[in-house]
Amino acid sequence: MRGGTAKAVRGVSLELDKGEILGIVGESGSGKTVMAHSLIRLLQQPPARISGNVLFEQKELLTCSERDLREIRGNRICMIFQDPSASFNPYLRLSKQLTEALMLHRDLGKKEALAMAVAALAETGIPDPSHRIHSYPHEFSGGMLQRAMIAMALMMRPSLVLADEPTTALDVTVQAQLLNLMQQLREKYGMSLMFITHNLGIVAGFCDRVMVMYAGRIMESAPVENLFTATAHPYTRSLVRSVPKLGMTDDRLYSIPGSAPDVMSDAIGCPFYSRCEFHLEECRAAKVKLETIGDAHQSACIRFKNGEQLW
């Protein structure tokens, strides 16, 4: 394997309003996880390098002090990770792990913190929380653990929740329950949610706005309805078509031909070029920049930016 720099995220710019659920959609390798991690500087720099601005509640997160950052992490911004069984410390009881943030950020004593944590677990539907909280992570099922993870994030009443594929490791019924849960909690507490997933189906029923990422860049950004009814990028269209629907008559599932571009390369032009059925010669050298093409709707495809209607 050669050395080099993997440019996982290139020129991503986004805004999230209070109380909004933003979906970030992309295949694996699209850079969505790296982007989320970089928002609260979870990447080790070095070897990683993050450049740009992250403005949160008037604070610049990329350049602020470690101390300020730690104030915000787990407190104003909470993150939910993908694999709950790997994301909890196997050596510590859940009670310890759930109360630490409370004791740190809210200055609570052990007893009060424990009570709050138990209440949070109850809220996410874990049975017998006052006993189970003293168990170790390996004594829980995946679904239960993810509920605990969600409880851990939400009990801090953060302004922003970053959820990185929180339901991917779980089966479908559990998935539905957890999504429901997050909806309810969002309504109850009014937090903003950045929901990362590769599953368009979830996005459709859950998010307010969606951003589609490919090869580290944002290809399209739109309110959820418009994304599906007025799709403005060939990649998005392919993604939508790849989702199997009831009533399909083809006996083959649609899959996008080709493979994702090399994350190390510095090539200019649209990264989707080689797999796009609508590509033109100019796409090869075109600047991949998001531009507004409709009401709160942005696309990076030059053909849409030129006003064409491709389908």
Next chain:
Amino acid sequence: MIKFLLRRIGFEMPLSLLTIITITFFLIRLAPGGPFSAEKNVAPEVLKELEKHYGLDKPLGVQYLRYLGQAVRGNLGPSLKYPGRDVSDLIREAFPVSLELGVYALLIALVLGITAGVLAASRAGTWCDYLVMSVSMAGICIPSFVLGPLLVLVFGLLLGWLPVAGWSSPLDRILPSITLGLVYTAYIARMMRGSMLEVLVQDFIKTARAKGLSEGTILFRHALRGALPPVVSFLGPAAAGLISGSFVIETIFSIPGLGRYFVAAAFNRDYAMILGTVAFYAVVIMVFNMLVDILLVALDPRLRSRRA
């Protein structure tokens, strides 16, 4: 868990002990020469009397069984070189000294080693890391019998700060413990660093960071427990090493410990003392290893509910 321990105590340990005693017994008996062959100018009749007195004239098999029978009852026989003293008495006198030495050395190794390892891991790639790694490599490569005399030279003879021999005053403990423990400090520092590095890239550490916990909390509350098992496993071989180390250290510093007695017994061909000491060491090691295994299970909750 209990079942496993019982099997250990009731079956494996006695079996290993028996094997070791048997091998040692026949090894030393089958060798040419006896405990009194070094003494010249001893009349043959006196030699015969001595042998009879210590039961050395009986057939080997009988001696073996007699020894086992007595040993089980705690009687390890009289020493062949210190007339009138029983092996068990000698061990009882000498072992606490070696034990103290070993405990100090181990404590030094654990405290310094773990701290250094954690430090190096948390600053991986920096000069601090390289410093710890280089010093620990030096610690591994400088033998105790080079370091010991060196420390004696500098701190004892040239600077005159510390005593160089004996075991009477508290100050006497310092140089020997450091010399004995330094090698293990080095090993533990390296293992700890490697182990910590492995733990620090795990997902749950990311979760802890995302919660806003300080580096210190992450290192010591979250990472340390996961990183300890290899170091704890190492304690078993480390104890064995401490025992061998004691042979040299006790010789250099003139410490009246079991190690020095053992070496003397070997040179003197004091059969009973050799056998007794070996058997005793075997028991000590086995008990220690059992404690280490218990500690390993205590450290990792995942090992507790599921017993393969």
Next chain:
Amino acid sequence: MRRFVRNRAAVVSTLFLAVMLLLSLLAPFLSPYAYDVQDLATGAVFSNGAHWLGTDILGRDLFTRILYGGRVSFAVGICATFVSVVIGVSWGAVAGWIGGRTDAVMMRFVDIVYAFPFTIFVIILMVFFNRSLLLLFLAIGAVEWLTMARIVRGQVLALRKREFIEAAIGAGLSHPYIIVRHILPNIAGPVVVYATLTIPSVMLLEAFLSFLGLGVQPPASSWGILIREGAESMEAYPWLLLYPGILLSATLFSLNFIGDGLRDAVDPRSAKE
């Protein structure tokens, strides 16, 4: 190979070691003194023009003694390592190849032995039996084979399951033949690495035994003997301890760096970073 060369410490170490080996081999030609010629009139002398590293109490030139001592120490190092490699590879290969119950028993034996101070037995052996060089090789080798056995067993176990071995068995080739022709060449890498790492342990053990008086016997000298003699008279003549001590440590240092470098080069995944 390239990765090894990039490791600066390893390269420096190799050069150092090469120099040491060369000096030891050419010992007879390098010094005007024989190693056991005593010059009682001179006594112990610090480094000067005639004696680069000084002399010991009996007037023997230290430089010469160190060179000859190096020969012995290296010889023991290599031979005893050879013994331990033979034992370790055989044990590990058999355990890994047969697998199952036999493997479990064999490796449990290794576990038990690993935690016992076998230096005790080596001491007993050396005291009670003829203190020959051969016995020394065997005794030391018998202590240091354990890690090699573990490594080899792991490798053999993994190789056993691969298709080309299954195919060879299916084709009716005899097991010993397969082991020799197919398995052994594939484990050569790790074996060489760990052999290189065993040499310093072996040399250390030899020095340890010599220090106690149980290793190489005078008038031959090894670094262990030199260190002991140095320790005995160090108050008055510290260089007698320092020179051999430093040299032994430096050699062990180099060997360890070379071994680490080899290990990182062969299997970058096991690199400590």
